[in-house]
Amino acid sequence: MRRNPQSSARLRPVDLARGHGLSTQAVRNYEEDGILPPAGRTPHGYRTYTSLHAAALRAFLALVPGHGHRRAASIMRAVNQGAVDDAFRLIDEGHAQLLEDRATLTAVKNALRDLESTAAPESGVEPAPPVAAGPGGTFIGPLAERLGIRPATLRKWERAGLVRPRRDRLTGYRVYDAADVRDARLVHQLRRGGYPLARIAPLITQVRSAGGLEPLQAALGDWHARLSGRGRAMLHGAAELEAYLRERD
The missing domain is CATH 1.10.1660.10 (Multidrug-efflux Transporter Regulator; Chain: A; Domain 2)
Incomplete structure (x- = not known):
């Protein structure tokens, strides 16, 4: 499958953080917790992200209002580990x-x-x-x-x-x-x-x-x-998660 050229464009932690009012440390923490897929590294060891990470972050932040932080994190970890059915089960539980x-x-x-x-x-x-x-x-x-x-x-x-x-x-x-x-x-x-x-x-x-x-x-x-409000938030979270799944594919 051909990738969107922008999907490989390198983003810095601050690029992901700025659009959501987050700190760069929060972005790094999300990666370490498995909420974001592993980042690339420059020759000097700096993290680099792509549009895939941006989609993951949008999905996670959209899932939180409907499912809560803990379940949203578990959903994202399951997706990033390739256990999509486990993610769907967690959504069903919500x-x-x-x-x-x-x-x-x-x-x-x-x-x-x-x-x-x-x-x-x-x-x-x-x-x-x-x-x-x-x-x-x-x-x-x-x-x-x-x-x-x-x-x-x-x-x-x-x-x-x-x-x-x-x-x-x-x-x-x-x-x-x-x-x-x-x-x-x-x-x-x-x-x-x-x-x-x-x-x-x-x-x-x-x-x-x-x-x-x-x-x-x-x-x-x-x-x-x-x-x-939770019901509508779940719909929004599902839409962003689907977008992330398409980006992963």
């Missing part, structure tokens, strides 16, 4: 995660609607009665496993006031009743939506006081916009 996050957002909306519909008209949501661990409550380990997080994360949320488990009188262990599990699920879902703990705290307060869905609409709308 789309599957986005689909799952969309389902999670829907679940949050539905959970909040259910919460509002069961709220008492005067005093808000009826507090869940104390329950023993087992039939009506759960300990920190099983709850963390159910959510796919570490027990330390639940303890962190407790220190932030986001979950408020009681202590078993005999063992001193934390016991999460139905309301605690609900709060933990909501915190987990909002964290996956990209919200910091400081922003989640007032939402949890609103849920506990059954203030209704209205105070949460802005957060849910922002979350929806984030997911839509």
Whole structure:
């Protein structure tokens, strides 16, 4: 196959970096991490790049907003190692995660609607009665496993006031009743939506006081916009990756 004459034109690290607001060290780091294919060298040992490296850099930077830095880097490394099917699998996993996050957002909306519909008209949501661990409550380990997080994360949320488990009188262990599990699920879902703990705290307060869905609409709308943005970013990343694959061919 004939190559574009410009594909062999030599570029300096600064030539790649300048167009993306990067440092030359960042470009060198990307090469060392396998995100860019290996650079050529001048007789004096200086790195030289080509349009192939420029296409790789564009592909990586386009993949990051949709897939995150770690997965985007793994995709590029797989391509550069000739394992294109592995790269496609990683992309599929990203789309599957986005689909799952969309389902999670829907679940949050539905959970909040259910919460509002069961709220008492005067005093808000009826507090869940104390329950023993087992039939009506759960300990920190099983709850963390159910959510796919570490027990330390639940303890962190407790220190932030986001979950408020009681202590078993005999063992001193934390016991999460139905309301605690609900709060933990909501915190987990909002964290996956990209919200910091400081922003989640007032939402949890609103849920506990059954203030209704209205105070949460802005957060849910922002979350929806984030997911839509990720979807479009994935499309852009796919287009740039396809351009890079064509350049490699």
